[in-house]
Amino acid sequence: QVQLVESGGGLVQAGGSLRLSCVASVASGTILGINTMGWYREPVGKRRELVATLGKDRTPNYGDSVKGRFTITRDDTKNTVYLQMNNVEPDDAGLYLCNAFITTDINTRGYWGQGTQIIVSS
Numbered sequence: 685q686v687q688l689v690e691s692g693g694g695l696v697q698a699g700g701s702l703r704l705s706c707v708a709s710v711a712s713g714t715i716l717g718i719n720t721m722g723w724y725r726e727p728v729g730k731r732r733e734l735v736a737t738l739g740k741d742r743t744p745n746y747g748d749s750v751k752g753r754f755t756i757t758r759d760d761t762k763n764t765v766y767l768q769m770n771n772v773e774p775d776d777a778g779l780y781l782c783n784a785f786i787t788t789d790i791n792t793r794g795y796w797g798q799g800t801q802i803i804v805s806s
Contacts, residue, residue, distance in 0.1 A: 693800030
């Protein structure tokens with residue numbers, strides 16, 4: 685079973701920056717490849733929405749509200765995806781969840797992390 689672990693969340697001042705990381709790992713077996721990997725978020729009281737995703741072709745897909753402010757990257761040698769958040773706004777607050785479609789020696793399927801909270805202060 686693949687596990688996605690997010691880190692880097694916390695309190696950030698409006699206008700500041702934050703960098704999130706998500707690492708995919710398995711207790712046993714082997715990760716053979718990661719297709720699409722990225723981030724979604726759940727603002728308080730709102731539905732889950734796209735933040736950014738990045739496929740193996742390295743073409744990013746961003747939610748409209750974060751374009752020009754957030755940057756998604758990935759390091760396949762580390763099975764890791766990053767989200768650089770710049771010029772953070774109060775509406776960026778919420779639970780950020782990592783998502784990835786991963787091929788192992790058993791199967792190919794999607795996974796979700798537990799999430800990391802982002803709190804924005806004025």
